[in-house]
Amino acid sequence: MEKFSDAVLRFQNIHKIFSSDGVNFTALEKINFTIHKGEFIGLSGKSGSGKTSLLNVAGLIDPPTKGDLFIKNTNIKDLKDHELSLIRAQEIGFIFQTFNLLPLLSALENVEYPLMLLNIPEAERLERAHQALKRVGLEGFTHRRPGQLSGGQRQRVAIARAIVKSPTLILADEPTANLDTKTSEEVFDLLMGLQQDMKVTVMLCSHDPDLIAKTQRQIKISDGHIISDSLVGGA
Template sequence: MEKLSEAVLRFQNIHKIHSSDGVDFVALEKINFSIHKGEFIGLSGKSGSGKTSLLNVAGLIDPPTKGDLFIKNINIKDLSDKQLSLIRAQEIGFIFQSFNLLPLLSALENVEYPLMLLNIPEAERLERAHQALKRVGLDGFSHRRPGQLSGGQRQRVAIARAIVKDPTLILADEPTANLDTKTSEEIFDLLQGLQRDLRVTVMLCSHDQDLISKTHRQIKISDGHILSDSLQSSLNGGV
């Protein structure tokens, strides 16, 4: 088994409590684990188990109520909102169940959009967006809008959008839930190939145990607690 590389994210006694109408709900409790460079992690659990809360904390979208989250050994408590937003924009790619593509923009424009937010020059934006679409097998589809694409093609656009900024971490929240079995397997194989070739860290959240079983490391969560955390095989991307 290969030696694990540096920790991209480290959860230290993380708790997340949501409040609604004066009632507190514990979404995460005593979460302790690290995500290392090059890992492909499968996150599983029933609805309401805390999977999405964990992804939101990992993605710097929703800060923990208690505990410490370290990104590349920097405690996010020491960072300003502006610094956190910049790290999220530069280092983390998101892939969603519902694709979250802008319907009036072409595939190329959707992929280009994150680079616009980073003030990347136009010529470089277009080149990187074209290359990202080519990498996910959509060379020639750049001018189609989401409504002109199949579900699998739209998810490929979403993946291209996630990788175009060369992120450290990709968080995929049920990326195959709205797809048929064959397309789901194709999307998973694409993510696995990107994880291997780009040496990017991927955390995939899914109810599909067949897909989860193919990941290198499997984390199961229930009622806000980690039930199990097992490494299934040597890391392709770790160093």
């Protein structure tokens, strides 16, 4: 029997069904797997396979339609909305394909922003934001706005924003899709290094088979079903 003492998230018979104009569409069906502490997971699948739906359920953005999702062995059905929001704010870092940076804020302010939502005092916010930017190699770019940064630099700011609150889990949705090959490899290597240094759990969704091949655990999804889940020791 599988042990769940180090479980970050556990999916138990998860379904996600969307309805539009009276028509149901099943995005996820019978999803069963556990995300363990410190794993680096590569999630792959064709467009429309259910990858983003799976990340949204994992990130507590979309609740499952059926089944049970456990966060550190607590069923989310037992949590109130404000408790889920707090877990999402404290425990989960998000990295998006389109960076999702606020254009009028500086790099430092973008990284600081999640800490403001947690009501962390200003001095501590600034110190943690500076340190996060330093970890991603952008200590000299604190006052630049996103429009003054390259794509790779913007994604580094997004990574700094994800790690600044010391999350348990980082969810990265196609974080290199808008980058050239060299920059993609640099961003991936940075994320892998941070995962190893911080012992944070990472689930990365990508269409790039070369990047997926570098991850420690590889999950492939098709038509809303997990069709393979293997440990390969890459990370």
